[in-house]
Amino acid sequence: MxxxxxxxxxxxxxxxxxxxxxxxLGLVGxxxxxxxxxxxxxxxxxxxxxxxxxxxxxAKNPLGVNATAPLDFVIFDGGFGTEYAKDANEVYNKSYPxxxxxxxxxxxxxxxxxxxxxxxxxPDLIDNSGxxxxxxxxxVGQKQLADLTALMDAPxxxxxxxxxxxxxxxxxxxxxxxxxxxxxxxxxxxxxYGVWYSQTALDKFDAEYPEDWDAMLALCAKAKKxxxxxxxxxxxxxxxxxxxxxxxxxxxxxxxxxxxxxxxxPNAWKAPAVKAAFEAYYxxxxxxxxxxGTPGLDHIQSQTAWTQGKALFIPxxxxxxxxxxxxxxxxxxxxxSAPSSLDSNDKLPFGTLWASGGEPYIVPAKAKNAxxxxxxxxxxxxxASSRDFTQKVKSLSSFNGGTDGLTLSSALQSGVDALKxxxxxxxxxxxxxxxxxxxxxxxxxGALGEMMAGRMTPAECVKKCQEFADQAAKDSSITHYKHx
Amino acid sequence: xxxxxxxxxxxFLIVPLALYAIFVIWPFVQSIxxxxxxxxxxxxxxxxxxxxxxxxxxxxxxxxxxxxxxxxYVLVLPLIVLAIALFLAFMLNVGGRRKRGAAVSGVQGAPFxxxxxxxxxxxxxxxxxxxxxxxxxxxxxxxxxxxxxxxxDSVQPEWLGDPSLALWCVMAVLVWSQVGFFVVLFSAGMAxxxxxxxxxALLDGASRATTFFRITLPLLWDTVQSGWVYMGIxxxxxxxxxxxxxxxAGPGGPADxxxxxxxxxxxxxxxxxxxxxxxxxxxxxxIVTLLFAxxxxxxxxxxRLEF
Numbered sequence: 001m002x003x004x005x006x007x008x009x010x011x012x013x014x015x016x017x018x019x020x021x022x023x024x025l026g027l028v029g030x031x032x033x034x035x036x037x038x039x040x041x042x043x044x045x046x047x048x049x050x051x052x053x054x055x056x057x058x059a060k061n062p063l064g065v066n067a068t069a070p071l072d073f074v075i076f077d078g079g080f081g082t083e084y085a086k087d088a089n090e091v092y093n094k095s096y097p098x099x100x101x102x103x104x105x106x107x108x109x110x111x112x113x114x115x116x117x118x119x120x121x122x123p124d125l126i127d128n129s130g131x132x133x134x135x136x137x138x139x140v141g142q143k144q145l146a147d148l149t150a151l152m153d154a155p156x157x158x159x160x161x162x163x164x165x166x167x168x169x170x171x172x173x174x175x176x177x178x179x180x181x182x183x184x185x186x187x188x189x190x191x192x193y194g195v196w197y198s199q200t201a202l203d204k205f206d207a208e209y210p211e212d213w214d215a216m217l218a219l220c221a222k223a224k225k226x227x228x229x230x231x232x233x234x235x236x237x238x239x240x241x242x243x244x245x246x247x248x249x250x251x252x253x254x255x256x257x258x259x260x261x262x263x264x265x266p267n268a269w270k271a272p273a274v275k276a277a278f279e280a281y282y283x284x285x286x287x288x289x290x291x292x293g294t295p296g297l298d299h300i301q302s303q304t305a306w307t308q309g310k311a312l313f314i315p316x317x318x319x320x321x322x323x324x325x326x327x328x329x330x331x332x333x334x335x336x337s338a339p340s341s342l343d344s345n346d347k348l349p350f351g352t353l354w355a356s357g358g359e360p361y362i363v364p365a366k367a368k369n370a371x372x373x374x375x376x377x378x379x380x381x382x383x384a385s386s387r388d389f390t391q392k393v394k395s396l397s398s399f400n401g402g403t404d405g406l407t408l409s410s411a412l413q414s415g416v417d418a419l420k421x422x423x424x425x426x427x428x429x430x431x432x433x434x435x436x437x438x439x440x441x442x443x444x445x446g447a448l449g450e451m452m453a454g455r456m457t458p459a460e461c462v463k464k465c466q467e468f469a470d471q472a473a474k475d476s477s478i479t480h481y482k483h484x
Numbered sequence: 485x486x487x488x489x490x491x492x493x494x495x496f497l498i499v500p501l502a503l504y505a506i507f508v509i510w511p512f513v514q515s516i517x518x519x520x521x522x523x524x525x526x527x528x529x530x531x532x533x534x535x536x537x538x539x540x541x542x543x544x545x546x547x548x549x550x551x552x553x554x555x556x557y558v559l560v561l562p563l564i565v566l567a568i569a570l571f572l573a574f575m576l577n578v579g580g581r582r583k584r585g586a587a588v589s590g591v592q593g594a595p596f597x598x599x600x601x602x603x604x605x606x607x608x609x610x611x612x613x614x615x616x617x618x619x620x621x622x623x624x625x626x627x628x629x630x631x632x633x634x635x636x637d638s639v640q641p642e643w644l645g646d647p648s649l650a651l652w653c654v655m656a657v658l659v660w661s662q663v664g665f666f667v668v669l670f671s672a673g674m675a676x677x678x679x680x681x682x683x684x685a686l687l688d689g690a691s692r693a694t695t696f697f698r699i700t701l702p703l704l705w706d707t708v709q710s711g712w713v714y715m716g717i718x719x720x721x722x723x724x725x726x727x728x729x730x731x732x733a734g735p736g737g738p739a740d741x742x743x744x745x746x747x748x749x750x751x752x753x754x755x756x757x758x759x760x761x762x763x764x765x766x767x768x769x770x771i772v773t774l775l776f777a778x779x780x781x782x783x784x785x786x787x788r789l790e791f
Contacts, residue, residue: 114526117526117527118525118526119528120528132754134757135755135756135757138524138756139526139757142524143527144527235733236645236732236733236734238733238738292622292640293622293623294622294623294645295622295733295738296643296646298617298733301623305624310623437755437756440734441546441734441736441740445733445736445737446737449733449739450739453642453646455647
């Protein structure tokens with residue numbers, strides 16, 4: 001046998017040599033690092049617009065859709081299902097019978113579409129929703145989305161004298177804007193946030209929804225005596241608390257307070273309205289009005305406890321009707337209300353409500369048939385399609401109207417009523433779509449959740465929220481937005 | 485005879501080596517490169533930002549929380565799992581009352597227990613996590629129901645909702661789901677230890693503890709060591725990610741009390757659209773993993789016994 005040091009008693013290759021050699025192999029790769037951009041993130045194609053030639057526009061075809069171009073539509077297959085989109089596809093096919101429409105349903109929006117964005121071949125229309133939603137702030141920042149202004153200015157399907165933008169519910173258009181006038185996102189569903197309750201449960205205490213905080217506390221005290229908790233919430237996802245807390249803050253201190261918070265202004269969280277609202281909610285904890293164990297419940301578990309009558313109120317959004325349907329008793333009479341008044345000094349009247357768009361639809365900038373994607377959206381925003389949507393998925397759409405003559409469930413009807421009562425006082429806090437990490441992980445889990453579990457006082461919570469907001473404001477790696 | 489030996493070996497290994505280089509080494513090199521960029525992961529455009537990501541990481545409190553938890557995982561989890569598994573395997577193979585004709589035997593019903601212990605391994609980790617989530621439900625879960633059934637109404641922990649308990653709750657799930665595999669692995673290892681060793685020891689009047697520490701453990705050392713590495717990888721990688729993602733508040737909470745590096749990488753890349761920064765955290769994870777593997781190999785180096 002030889003005499004090299006590579007030999008050890010086993011006669012084979014020493015471990016050290018293997019390591020040395022694999023390290024050498026790794027080094028070979030490094031000079032090639034220049035080519036890296038051609039790999040995982042590459043293949044993006046050139047930046048010059050390769051948009052297809054525009055077809056002429058007409059009254060019937062205001063967006064200039066190429067009648068033969070295929071339409072590639074990817075939809076999030078979640079609580080709303082895909083039926084309503086299939087129906088809308090049929091309408092599209094009626095106008096453009098030669099166009100091949102492909103509808104892909106998935107729950108993995110991000111993992112399916114991120115490579116397509118990277119590769120420069122995104123679909124024509126995307127319902128960017130669900131847990132795997134792509135960050136739209138980033139998409140806008142990276143110029144990956146098409147401006148939907150053409151769609152907004154197109155005549156609506158039902159009334160050619162009305163532009164699409166004038167048929168939408170309040171706040172929907174603004175939500176689709178990030179900086180300046182371009183509209184990047186079309187939110188198709190319309191969500192009402194607030195305090196959800198069962199009329200049947202309140203009837204047991206001879207109560208109506210308490211319109212001010214003293215009445216709320218009194219009702220909770222009454223319920224506690226009978227072993228029913230006042231409130232519960234998704235303790236493991238405390239970013240559900242803002243669904244009733246933010247409009248409460250806005251109601252107490254006015255729209256400006258919420259806008260300042262969204263704009264990440266210094267000391268925005270130190271506004272007296274924030275502290276007052278926090279203290280009111282903290283009192284629920286202090287007086288033992290919150291269902292025991294709530295901090296360990298997830299959204300489904302808390303909703304189930306609520307539909308079982310263990311707690312009266314829960315902060316939530318209008319999807320809860322569908323989500324909790326399985327555990328909801330028939331005579332539950334699910335309803336939503338705007339947050340109660342704190343006292344008579346509140347800036348906005350009772351009824352002030354958080355409502356905003358859900359199911360964000362986007363058309364990628366590099367879509368081959370962007371006009372087709374927009375046309376499909378225009379069809380979906382017609383009264384007929386909107387009614388179809390409301391009937392099928394029990395949710396309002398962003399089309400303003402389309403509910404007359406439909407028999408609505410108690411929850412949906414209460415949403416419609418709440419919107420009517422709110423009138424112009426519809427608030428739209430943006431933290432949850434502008435700064436996802438700040439809203440969920442920091443303020444939600446890191447501050448509000450801690451306060452409601454009693455591990456933080458309201459004063460500490462205010463301080464913590466401000467700290468988190470300041471960090472986000474300073475962080476140059478995230479895009480910052482301002483209310484217009 | 486030396487002449488041409490390496491060429492000969494490389495000739496055989498060229499295909500696997502090439503595959504390894506393309507699918508393992510190359511992505512590593514790529515990720516390290518991306519850790520110096522501001523790539524969002526959502527578009528092909530990015531620019532090199534030098535050490536910015538690393539600077540940011542050093543000042544990122546969530547990163548340090550995740551880092552701490554990952555280190556706790558990799559230090560504590562293998563220890564607990566392997567200790568329990570060794571104990572159980574010993575009891576199943578050697579620890580029983582002595583029967584006639586056999587030098588050593590397991591406790592009664594050992595084959596049955598072996599199968600039962602292996603059950604959790606059959607379930608996917610996602611299902612296990614979901615099931616435990618029900619168990620930990622503070623309001624209607626089995627644990628708190630049990631506590632009040634034995635008269636501990638005042639002790640009703642919030643389990644996953646309590647920052648001081650949550651991490652241990654999650655770890656307990658991994659212990660439960662992994663122990664069975666190692667019981668079976670160690671049982672197989674113990675079966676290959678010649679029975680004469682035990683006979684000789686028993687003749688000398690050795691106690692059970694002595695037999696375990698003087699015979700079983702040394703002869704099983706190689707298996708334990710690979711188990712250790714395997715457990716370490718598992719507690720830094722996919723399994724710890726899955727249970728944290730599925731079970732914990734937030735996920736990663738409450739208040740960052742359960743986040744681990746693998747989950748934080750995912751959150752940064754896929755929730756926040758900061759793939760560049762995510763790979764920076766990935767590099768930190770790589771370093772932890774290498775340190776762990778190196779440590780285990782160093783500590784575990786012992787003389788090998790041939791039998």
